[in-house]
Amino acid sequence: MPTKTKEETSSRDYVNSFARGLEVIRVFTRAKPRMTLSEVAKATDMTRATARRFLLTLVQEGYMESDNKHFMLRPKILDLGYSVLSSMEIWDVAQPIMQQLADKLQECCFAVVLQEHSVIYTARATSNRYVSVGISVGSRVPAHTVSSGRVLLAALSEEELLKYLDEAELVKYTPNTITSKVKLKSEIDQTRLDGWAIVDQELEIGLRSISVPIKDATGRVVAALNMPCPSARISFDEMRTRVLTELMTASNQITAGLMR
Amino acid sequence: MPTKTKEETSSRDYVNSFARGLEVIRVFTRAKPRMTLSEVAKATDMTRATARRFLLTLVQEGYMESDNKHFMLRPKILDLGYSVLSSMEIWDVAQPIMQQLADKLQECCFAVVLQEHSVIYTARATSNRYVSVGISVGSRVPAHTVSSGRVLLAALSEEELLKYLDEAELVKYTPNTITSKVKLKSEIDQTRLDGWAIVDQELEIGLRSISVPIKDATGRVVAALNMPCPSARISFDEMRTRVLTELMTASNQITAGLMR
DNA sequence: TCATTATGTTCGCTATAAGAACATTAAAAT
DNA sequence: ATTTTAATGTTCTTATAGCGAACATAATGA
Structure with a gap:
């Protein structure tokens, strides 16, 4: 039984904004567990406005918190699998x-x-x-x-x-x-x-x-x-x-x- | 220093498709580690076409795999925080x-x-x-x-x-x-x-x-x-x-x- | 105080993402 | 074996979601 892993998904079947949002989570690493909006935007190569929307979405959903300067992950991130x-x-x-x-x-x-x-x-x-x-x-x-x-x-x-x-x-x-x-x-x-x-x-x-x-x-x-x-x-x-x-x-x- | 967690994000600052995609990850639980497209669509209350796009995006990005029937998480999910x-x-x-x-x-x-x-x-x-x-x-x-x-x-x-x-x-x-x-x-x-x-x-x-x-x-x-x-x-x-x-x-x- | 940097907000635009409908395939029932 | 049912795949239309540019505001540094 072949396992399908990383085949090309047709562009119509690929949700670009979802993938970009996941990339925002991924740039939080052991080396950089806390980051400002501008740091995230730079790390993900996105505009500040786009990165900000993803970060605010994550905050609203409880996966991240912010102290008005830095964003950081919260334990709910463990729900992600x-x-x-x-x-x-x-x-x-x-x-x-x-x-x-x-x-x-x-x-x-x-x-x-x-x-x-x-x-x-x-x-x-x-x-x-x-x-x-x-x-x-x-x-x-x-x-x-x-x-x-x-x-x-x-x-x-x-x-x-x-x-x-x-x-x-x-x-x-x-x-x-x-x-x-x-x-x-x-x-x-x-x-x-x-x-x-x-x-x-x-x-x-x-x-x-x-x-x-x-x-x-x-x-x-x-x-x-x-x-x-x-x-x-x-x-x-x-x-x-x-x-x-x-x-x-x-x-x-x-x-x-x-x-x- | 107040910590901002679950405040209301203005609708323009909230990326709905990102949040919906995250929900697709979250429905994979200990009780249901493997699911078909239709099961995911039902669990997330999304149309099949929408759930399928999110699943295929996750497969393309390496977070999930599929055996042509069931989808399941791969270790790369650990990159998510x-x-x-x-x-x-x-x-x-x-x-x-x-x-x-x-x-x-x-x-x-x-x-x-x-x-x-x-x-x-x-x-x-x-x-x-x-x-x-x-x-x-x-x-x-x-x-x-x-x-x-x-x-x-x-x-x-x-x-x-x-x-x-x-x-x-x-x-x-x-x-x-x-x-x-x-x-x-x-x-x-x-x-x-x-x-x-x-x-x-x-x-x-x-x-x-x-x-x-x-x-x-x-x-x-x-x-x-x-x-x-x-x-x-x-x-x-x-x-x-x-x-x-x-x-x-x-x-x-x-x-x-x-x-x- | 002024200059620089960072963040917040608005808005116009377009292409992205959604969902409906149809097509195909697979599985179950007869 | 055939028919029915269920599941998945694909196409297409379209509305609006998401993007980025530009402007505004706030914070920090010299």
Whole structure:
């Protein structure tokens, strides 16, 4: 059964003002959680009058508030799908297993999915550490820079992978970031052999992560199970031995739980 | 500094098609995560042609997918503000403290905020239990039926509380649900004296919960700290003694963390 | 005080978005 | 297998919704 995702919608079937309004929500990011009208207009490349109308609509509907200078999101924004996404069966099954893993390793762990050239963090189990990575559910990072991206790209068909490599812009974040498509392909091929990936300080200096695939009952990779941590806390060796074992075990438990 | 939330926006400043499009997203709920075109049109009270255009726009923009019959949300929906909300300072500070609490009590706990006549669950720390309550971040329940609602209503000014009681419809969910506004006011007044609330099986039989307020550095109540659990697991007495002590301690730790 | 920046408002214009009606496809009933 | 019913897709008309330009007002900075 083919899934229709990003096909071209005929211009008559596309509601431009709806899409533009959504863009206004999207420019509120972790880096810019509060913005003035002019900042929003600039960020969205709209006129002030247009941006203002969308913002006022969001305020009227309760999704945003304004202190007469800055606009900011309100919790009602969670009505826009989050509860649905987070209640999907896979995360219901995965959550307690991930929490056991987080407790055992004393680190946060995440379930991650691929979306276009990025990965999105879709579920989390937290540890009680104060120093943690600045990633939360909903965070989005470029797939080429993290281990979960590598695992998810490895699960694509060869055709899909080549398409990604054709189109993706491999932005350099640290001296470690792989920006060569040939080298990245080689790393992904290795990930295919290994069945896991460790990526060291390619997104940010000091951030190391390990990932394994999460498979559903049919054996299809539906997410990556990911554990990022400050590189000072767990050595590369320990990650490749003790942590990897725990991650593989948890991943298999999630798959088993999806078979019931 | 007054905060402008739900004022009337002049009709020229309100983008109706944007608001209608958002409504299409909102009808996808935990109960109805997948829907056909006709179901969406009925749920939103729109013509099929209009609902179809919004759905196709969402598919084109990557927020939804369709299998040629049902539409369903994709993880990109998390771009619509979730990451921002979840990264606000208060939850950054609260998360490790809540996780310690969850580990200690071996139960999930939540931070909860009031919105109109409902409460929304805005942060969560999970336990590794398999049997857990069916609440997740983004869940919304009527304020009058849960302990967090009671704590948050208790923190309103008398004027705001009377307005709530005037307008709210106290729907009955179980034989225990308080539907008398006089009785609810009396319970809230008691909560004001106690500084905490326990609510027993008023939303759902078998669901008991306890809440305390979370205050910011200025002493203003900004959320409730809430622990719901199956009523068979923790007795009323244990909740009022051991659990309450732990919740109060965690709440004070969060407030202290917000002072830095 | 003046200059600059940001926000608010008005208004004319046009093309966007809505809905009605028709066409096609799929599913259910006989 | 055929017919009926239900669901989805498409087209087209048209009113007005939404846009942006320009002007007005308010706030901030020099």
